[in-house]
Amino acid sequence: MIKVGIVGGTGYTGVELLRLLAQHPEVEVEAITSRSEEGIRVGDMYPNLRGHYDGLAFSAPDAERLAACDAVFFATPHGVAHALAGELLDKGTRVIDLSADFRLRDAAEWAHWYGQPHGAPALLDEAVYGLPEMHRERIRKARLIAVPGCYPTAVQLGLLPLLEAGLIDADRVIADCKSGVTGAGRGAKVPSLLAEASESMKAYGAGGHRHLPEIRQGLGDAAGGPVGLTFVPHLTPMIRGIHATLYGRLTTEPGDLQALFETRFADEPFVDVMPAGSHPETRSVKGANLCRLAVHRPGDGDTVVVLSVIDNLVKGASGQAVQNLNLMFGFDERAGLSAPALMP
Numbered sequence: 001m002i003k004v005g006i007v008g009g010t011g012y013t014g015v016e017l018l019r020l021l022a023q024h025p026e027v028e029v030e031a032i033t034s035r036s037e038e039g040i041r042v043g044d045m046y047p048n049l050r051g052h053y054d055g056l057a058f059s060a061p062d063a064e065r066l067a068a069c070d071a072v073f074f075a076t077p078h079g080v081a082h083a084l085a086g087e088l089l090d091k092g093t094r095v096i097d098l099s100a101d102f103r104l105r106d107a108a109e110w111a112h113w114y115g116q117p118h119g120a121p122a123l124l125d126e127a128v129y130g131l132p133e134m135h136r137e138r139i140r141k142a143r144l145i146a147v148p149g150c151y152p153t154a155v156q157l158g159l160l161p162l163l164e165a166g167l168i169d170a171d172r173v174i175a176d177c178k179s180g181v182t183g184a185g186r187g188a189k190v191p192s193l194l195a196e197a198s199e200s201m202k203a204y205g206a207g208g209h210r211h212l213p214e215i216r217q218g219l220g221d222a223a224g225g226p227v228g229l230t231f232v233p234h235l236t237p238m239i240r241g242i243h244a245t246l247y248g249r250l251t252t253e254p255g256d257l258q259a260l261f262e263t264r265f266a267d268e269p270f271v272d273v274m275p276a277g278s279h280p281e282t283r284s285v286k287g288a289n290l291c292r293l294a295v296h297r298p299g300d301g302d303t304v305v306v307l308s309v310i311d312n313l314v315k316g317a318s319g320q321a322v323q324n325l326n327l328m329f330g331f332d333e334r335a336g337l338s339a340p341a342l343m344p
C-alpha cells in the first residue's frame, strides 16, 4: 500500500481521482486539500463517496502533511504545483501534476501562453510528459509527471501512428475538437451555465489556444520535427467528453491504415481501435480510462480522417494520472482503471 495526497480535492478532476482511487488495491488517500471546504468530510460533500473515505476530511494544503505521502496529485489551477513541487520532491515525495505547469519544455513559451512567469523552471528538465503511449519507460523512472491536457491526449493519440510512419504532410494537420463543459472546471463561470451552454455550441480560442503549443510539442516528438497544426476547440452541450476530428493530407500511398492503427496500439490497454468504418461516440468512453479511435480515408483520396474520443476527466485527466502512478510504482497499469464505460 502507498499513501497519496490530492491537492485540489473539491474540483472535477480531484473528485474523479477519489472515485477511481476508491477501487485501487494499492493506494490509500492520506490527505486531500481544499481551502474552501477545510474540515468537511469527503462523504458529506460528495454523497457518491459515502462509505469509501470514512474519516477523511478536507484539510488546508500543508506541505508537511503532503510530504508524508509517497505521491501527491495536483488537481489545481496553473501555478499551484510550481510553488510546492520542488519541496515535495526534495522530501522524496513523487509528484503527478494534472495542470499544465510542467507540460511545456520551454519556460518562456509557458510564460507566453499562461500569462505569468514560469514558477519552477529548474524542474522542467526532469519533468516527464505523462502520455504512456509515447513515454512509458521514462514514466516508470520519473519523480515528476506532467499529465497531458484533455484535448492534447485525444489529438496526439489519434495522430501518432500517421506521424510516426511519416505518412501525412506534417506542415498541415487539422484538429477540430469538441469538449463537454466539465473541461472548464467546477468554478462558477457564465459560459458553463445551463442557460448558456445547453442547446448551443460554439468555437473558442480559434486564434490560438494554450493547448496549441502542447499538442505541437508532442506531435513534433512523434514526427521527429516541427508540425504545423490548426487546432480549434468547441464547447458542446454535454457534461463529459472530448471528440476530436483530425485531418491529415497523405503524402504517400499509405497501405492498410486500419492495420497501421491496430498494430501501433495492439499492446495499449487504454486505446481501442474500432473496426473499419466506425464512428466512436463520446458516451462509449464516459467514465472509462479509454481512447477510442477510428481511421477513415474518404473516397480513397489523399485525406485521412481520424476520429478520437475520450472522457476529459478520465483518460483526459484523472484516469491518465492514475495510469502514470501505476507505472511509477510498478503496479499493474490497469489497477483502479478496469471499469468499462458507463454508457453503451
Ligand SMILES: NC(=O)C1=CN([C@@H]2O[C@H](COP(=O)(O)OP(=O)(O)OC[C@H]3O[C@@H](n4cnc5c(N)ncnc54)[C@H](OP(=O)(O)O)[C@@H]3O)[C@@H](O)[C@H]2O)C=CC1
Pocket (backbone or CB within 6 Å): 007, 008, 009, 010, 011, 012, 013, 014, 033, 034, 035, 036, 037, 061, 074, 075, 076, 077, 078, 080, 098, 099, 100, 148, 149, 150, 182, 183, 184, 185, 186, 187, 312, 313, 316, 317
Ligand atoms: N476539467 C478537465 O476536464 C481537465 C482539467 N485539467 C486540469 O486539471 C486541473 C484541475 O482542473 P479541475 O478539476 O477542472 O479544476 P476545478 O476548478 O474544478 O478545481 C480546482 C481545485 O483546485 C483548488 N484550488 C484552487 N486554487 C488553489 C490554490 N491556489 N491552492 C490550492 N488549491 C487550489 C480548488 O479548491 P479550493 O479552492 O477549495 O482550494 C479546487 O479543488 C487544472 O489545472 C485543469 O486545467 C486537465 C485536464 C482535463
Ligand SMILES: CC(=O)N[C@@H](CCC(=O)OP(=O)(O)O)C(=O)O
Pocket (backbone or CB within 6 Å): 098, 099, 100, 148, 149, 150, 151, 179, 180, 181, 182, 183, 184, 185, 211, 233, 235
Ligand atoms: C471546455 C474548456 O474550457 N476546456 C478547457 C481545457 C481543459 C483543460 O482542463 O485543459 P488543461 O488541463 O490544459 O487546463 C479550456 O479550453 O481551457
